[in-house]
Amino acid sequence: MLESQRALFALPEGLSYLDCAYMSPIPKAAIEAGARGAAVKAAPWKMTIHSYYDEAEEARSLAAATIGAQPGDIAVIGATSYGMATAAKNVPVAPGSLIVMMENEHPSHRYVWYELAADGGAEVRIVPKPEDGDWTQAMVAAIAGAEAPVAVVAGTLLHWFEGAAVDIRALAAATRAAGAALVIDGTQWVGAVPFDVTEIRPDFLSFATYKFLLGPYRLAFLYAAPRWQAEGRPLEHHAWHRINGDAPDFYVETVPGFKPGARRFDMGQRSDFAVLPVAIESLKLVNRLGVPAIHERIAMLNDRVWERAIGGRLVDRIDPQRVPHIAILDMQDRLRDGAAAALRAAGVHVTMRGPKMRVSPHVYNELADIDRLFDVLSAYAR
Structure with missing residues (x-):
C-alpha cells in the first residue's frame, strides 16, 4: 500500500x-511553482507566445489522465460552475421535459438547471432523500418512471452533503436508456476515486482542482463528449480557443473556427501564469502516485x-x-x-x-x- x-x-x-x-x-513543489509563476508577470518582456500555451496544454494533459480521457477531451476553466453553465448552454431541453437531480444538490450543480428549465419551459424534478439512503435506486427509479421525457440528469458519484454513494454506472445506463444527457459534477471525488470517462460516457464532467486533486483554488477542468467537441457552443469567445489564435495577425480573421476538441470551451485568460504551475505540480503528484x-x-x-x-x-x-x-x-x-x-x-x-x-x-x-x-x-x- x-x-x-x-x-x-x-x-x-x-x-x-x-x-x-x-x-x-x-504540495511543497506546488508552492514553489506558484512563486515562480507569480514572478512571470514581474518581467513580461521575457514572455513569448508559448507562455500562453505550453502550461495550459500540460495541465490539460495531466487532468485528462486522472479520468481516463485524452488531452483534447478537456477544457481549462475557472470553476465547476463554469463547466455546468457550459453544459447547460449546450444540452437540449425541450418544453415539458424534465431535468432530474438529487435533493439538496450542490449549488454549483443546482441553480443553473433551474434557470435552464425556466427559460425552456421544462421542469426540475427533485428526487427526495430516500429513507434507506440508496440514492442510486431512487435516481434510477425517478428516471425510468418519469411521466415526461427526461432531458438532463445532473449526476455524480456521491451526494456531496450526505456522503452517500451513487452507482454512476447504473445512473449512466438509466440516463442513456431515457435518451437524456448526463452532466456530472466530479469536484468531490476526481483524484480520489478511479474513474474512466470512456466507460461512463457522460456528456460533460466538470471538476475543480482544490480538493482531492491537491491543486489551487479558481481552476477547474471540463470533459466534453465527442459530440460537443464538434458542435458545442462556448460560454465566451476569445482568440486562445480559435484556429490561428496564436498567429501575430489573429485579429484580422473575422470568423476563425475553433481549435480541435474541447478547447473550444476554454475560458478566457486560461493561461494564468501563477495558478497553472501550481496545478501542474499537484497533478503530477496525483498521476505519479x-x-x-x-x-x-x-x-x-x-x-x-x-x-x-x-x-x-x-x-x-x-x-x-x-x-x-x-x-x-x-x-x-x-x-x-x-x-x-x-x-x-x-x-x-x-x-x-x-x-x-x-x-x-x-x-x-x-x-x-x-x-x-x-x-x-x-x-x-x-
Whole structure:
C-alpha cells in the first residue's frame, strides 16, 4: 500500500488535517511553482507566445489522465460552475421535459438547471432523500418512471452533503436508456476515486482542482463528449480557443473556427501564469502516485475512522451507503457541547455540521491523525 506522503506537504508538526473535502493543502513543489509563476508577470518582456500555451496544454494533459480521457477531451476553466453553465448552454431541453437531480444538490450543480428549465419551459424534478439512503435506486427509479421525457440528469458519484454513494454506472445506463444527457459534477471525488470517462460516457464532467486533486483554488477542468467537441457552443469567445489564435495577425480573421476538441470551451485568460504551475505540480503528484493507489490509502484511513467511531459508541454501525474516500458520521446527540472547539484547539481539522462530522483524509495523513481525532472526541462522548 502507498505510504504516507506527509513529507511532501508543509503541514506543521502536531497538526491533523482531515478536511480535504473542504480544501486540500498543496504540495511543497506546488508552492514553489506558484512563486515562480507569480514572478512571470514581474518581467513580461521575457514572455513569448508559448507562455500562453505550453502550461495550459500540460495541465490539460495531466487532468485528462486522472479520468481516463485524452488531452483534447478537456477544457481549462475557472470553476465547476463554469463547466455546468457550459453544459447547460449546450444540452437540449425541450418544453415539458424534465431535468432530474438529487435533493439538496450542490449549488454549483443546482441553480443553473433551474434557470435552464425556466427559460425552456421544462421542469426540475427533485428526487427526495430516500429513507434507506440508496440514492442510486431512487435516481434510477425517478428516471425510468418519469411521466415526461427526461432531458438532463445532473449526476455524480456521491451526494456531496450526505456522503452517500451513487452507482454512476447504473445512473449512466438509466440516463442513456431515457435518451437524456448526463452532466456530472466530479469536484468531490476526481483524484480520489478511479474513474474512466470512456466507460461512463457522460456528456460533460466538470471538476475543480482544490480538493482531492491537491491543486489551487479558481481552476477547474471540463470533459466534453465527442459530440460537443464538434458542435458545442462556448460560454465566451476569445482568440486562445480559435484556429490561428496564436498567429501575430489573429485579429484580422473575422470568423476563425475553433481549435480541435474541447478547447473550444476554454475560458478566457486560461493561461494564468501563477495558478497553472501550481496545478501542474499537484497533478503530477496525483498521476505519479496513481489514483487507484491514492484511493486505496484513503479508504484504509476511512476504515479506521469508522472503526474508532463504532468503538467509541459515536455511531451504531458503518453506513452501508458510504463512499470509501469520505466518512460522514451522524453522531446525533452523542457528543457534548464543546467538541468542535476542542478539536480546533488540538490542531485537528474536520468539518462539523450539527451532529454530523465529515472526515476526509488524503495521502498526507497517517493513522495517528485518525486516532488523535477520536482521542479528543472521547472526552466529549456522552
